Amino acid sequence: MVLPNGKTVIKPRSNALLVTAIIIIFSLISVKVTGFSFAVLAKRGHQFWFLVAQMFPINTHYLPNIWEPLFDTIKMSLLGCSIGALLAIPFAMIASNNLVHSKIVISVTRVIFSILRTLPTLVTALIATYIWGLGTLAGTIAIFVFSFSYLGKLLYEEIETVDMGPYEAMQSLGLNWIDCFRYAILPEILPYFISNSLYCFEGNVRYAAILGYVGAGGLGLIINEKISYMEWDKVGMILVMLFFTVAIIESTSHYIRKRIT
Amino acid sequence: MIKFDHVTKVYPNGVVGLKDVNLEIEQGEFIGIIGLSGAGKSTLIRAINKMHDINEGSLNVDGLEVKDLKGSKLRAYRTEIGMIFQSFNLVTRTTVIKNVLTSFVPKLKGWRKITGTFSKENEIAALDALDKVGILDKAYTRVDQLSGGQQQRVALARTLAQSPKVILADEPVAALDPITANQVMDDFKRINDDFNITVLINIHHVDLALKYVHRIIGIKAGEIVYDGPSENINDEILANIYDNKLPGGREKDEETK
Numbered sequence: 001m002v003l004p005n006g007k008t009v010i011k012p013r014s015n016a017l018l019v020t021a022i023i024i025i026f027s028l029i030s031v032k033v034t035g036f037s038f039a040v041l042a043k044r045g046h047q048f049w050f051l052v053a054q055m056f057p058i059n060t061h062y063l064p065n066i067w068e069p070l071f072d073t074i075k076m077s078l079l080g081c082s083i084g085a086l087l088a089i090p091f092a093m094i095a096s097n098n099l100v101h102s103k104i105v106i107s108v109t110r111v112i113f114s115i116l117r118t119l120p121t122l123v124t125a126l127i128a129t130y131i132w133g134l135g136t137l138a139g140t141i142a143i144f145v146f147s148f149s150y151l152g153k154l155l156y157e158e159i160e161t162v163d164m165g166p167y168e169a170m171q172s173l174g175l176n177w178i179d180c181f182r183y184a185i186l187p188e189i190l191p192y193f194i195s196n197s198l199y200c201f202e203g204n205v206r207y208a209a210i211l212g213y214v215g216a217g218g219l220g221l222i223i224n225e226k227i228s229y230m231e232w233d234k235v236g237m238i239l240v241m242l243f244f245t246v247a248i249i250e251s252t253s254h255y256i257r258k259r260i261t
Numbered sequence: 262m263i264k265f266d267h268v269t270k271v272y273p274n275g276v277v278g279l280k281d282v283n284l285e286i287e288q289g290e291f292i293g294i295i296g297l298s299g300a301g302k303s304t305l306i307r308a309i310n311k312m313h314d315i316n317e318g319s320l321n322v323d324g325l326e327v328k329d330l331k332g333s334k335l336r337a338y339r340t341e342i343g344m345i346f347q348s349f350n351l352v353t354r355t356t357v358i359k360n361v362l363t364s365f366v367p368k369l370k371g372w373r374k375i376t377g378t379f380s381k382e383n384e385i386a387a388l389d390a391l392d393k394v395g396i397l398d399k400a401y402t403r404v405d406q407l408s409g410g411q412q413q414r415v416a417l418a419r420t421l422a423q424s425p426k427v428i429l430a431d432e433p434v435a436a437l438d439p440i441t442a443n444q445v446m447d448d449f450k451r452i453n454d455d456f457n458i459t460v461l462i463n464i465h466h467v468d469l470a471l472k473y474v475h476r477i478i479g480i481k482a483g484e485i486v487y488d489g490p491s492e493n494i495n496d497e498i499l500a501n502i503y504d505n506k507l508p509g510g511r512e513k514d515e516e517t518k
Binding site: 179182188 | 355
């Protein structure tokens with residue numbers, strides 16, 4: 001582009017067109033590979049509504065049997081998430097390159113985080129049932145492993161973006177590095193950390209609801225059972241309860257997160 | 262007394278920070294360190310509290326060889342030396358008093374340290390430090406509500422709460438407007454006068470430095486090229502320190518000569 005005074009500015013070429021083309025090509029490939037078919041989707045689609053219709057009216061007499069597994073589900077996610085969040089702090093500290101200078105310590109911790117994060121929660125829960133037996137303990141451990149790795153990664157990324165000025169000031173005051181972290185970095189990251197932990201807890205309630213499928217306790221146990229008995233009205237009751245629980249937890253956590261950040 | 266004896270510092274990337282520096286600083290001096298950016302002003306100041314290590318020579322502070330200090334000994338030594346930064350380096354999400362109280366953290370024990378519970382004496386000492394710099398009324402305000410000048414005073418109060426023997430200030434007024442800069446320099450002068458604390462200030466504003474400090478150290482490419490009373494500073498000396506690239510009006514004077 002040429003300005004009236006003769007100066008030229010080269011405008012960088014946009015690659016939006018190329019990116020769009022690539023996205024379309026990959027979408028087409030994935031449709032082909034996964035065997036996704038609109039025909040089947042349209043033909044069998046009414047079956048979904050048929051199932052939904054079978055769930056209503058929901059069986060309210062079944063409600064007393066839901067409370068216990070529902071609270072188990074919430075307990076698993078709350079406990080697993082809390083322990084995971086607390087334990088994530090020291091590990092995130094030694095995974096942050098602005099707090100620790102040993103490349104080995106940093107990479108080993110990060111590899112641990114990545115390995116644990118790639119483990120699907122359902123698989124962790126299944127393995128945990130073989131070690132600690134069927135029940136909520138296995139579910140809690142599975143949720144703990146996921147929360148620990150997920151929050152740990154978010155936390156060290158957060159720590160690394162913090163302004164190191166206050167940390168330097170604390171060093172000059174004669175604080176050791178753990179105290180420097182406690183007094184200079186923690187106040188800056190705490191709102192985000194609590195927010196992430198709450199978000200994690202929200203998600204975990206939903207995860208925990210299916211862990212019963214592998215025997216790790218909670219709602220999944222009875223969902224699995226009622227689906228196999230085709231007692232759709234009871235399944236409907238469970239899902240309605242799950243919906244309200246998740247909605248209440250989500251709106252509460254959303255409110256708190258908005259207040260603190 | 263702070264004594265530099267043939268101190269040399271070379272950064273790992275080969276940049277020379279300090280080159281054969283010899284200095285003697287008595288307790289209670291008020292010193293301005295001037296020089297171009299990258300000349301080694303920061304390195305000189307940070308060598309004193311070992312925020313930067315030196316490679317060669319000896320740096321002795323009140324009988325302690327700074328080079329040999331490590332771990333808890335180094336931290337104990339640092340509690341006696343205050344430091345002020347260009348960007349204030351306060352924890353902005355919390356209150357003024359909590360920032361000042363951090364200078365008592367090294368003395369806290371056990372659960373008090375973890376929870377950040379300070380004794381009443383500490384709180385009174387913190388408020389007293391805030392009073393000394395005239396911002397007692399802001400004690401329970403969040404730091405991010407304060408202006409730059411006020412924030413630098415909070416930083417000053419944090420340092421005063423340590424009851425330091427020496428205050429190192431790295432460009433303390435560079436981020437402030439001229440009026441606030443003068444006020445902060447007044448604070449430094451008062452602290453220096455009233456408490457006999459040695460003050461070393463890195464400063465870009467030569468006029469401001471000459472107005473306040475008693476002694477000027479000029480540094481160029483890691484070497485001390487001037488060390489003497491601020492009254493003796495003249496254009497020729499400044500031209501040498503600043504490599505003939507003098508700021509503001511002086512540059513024109515140089516060119517017309």
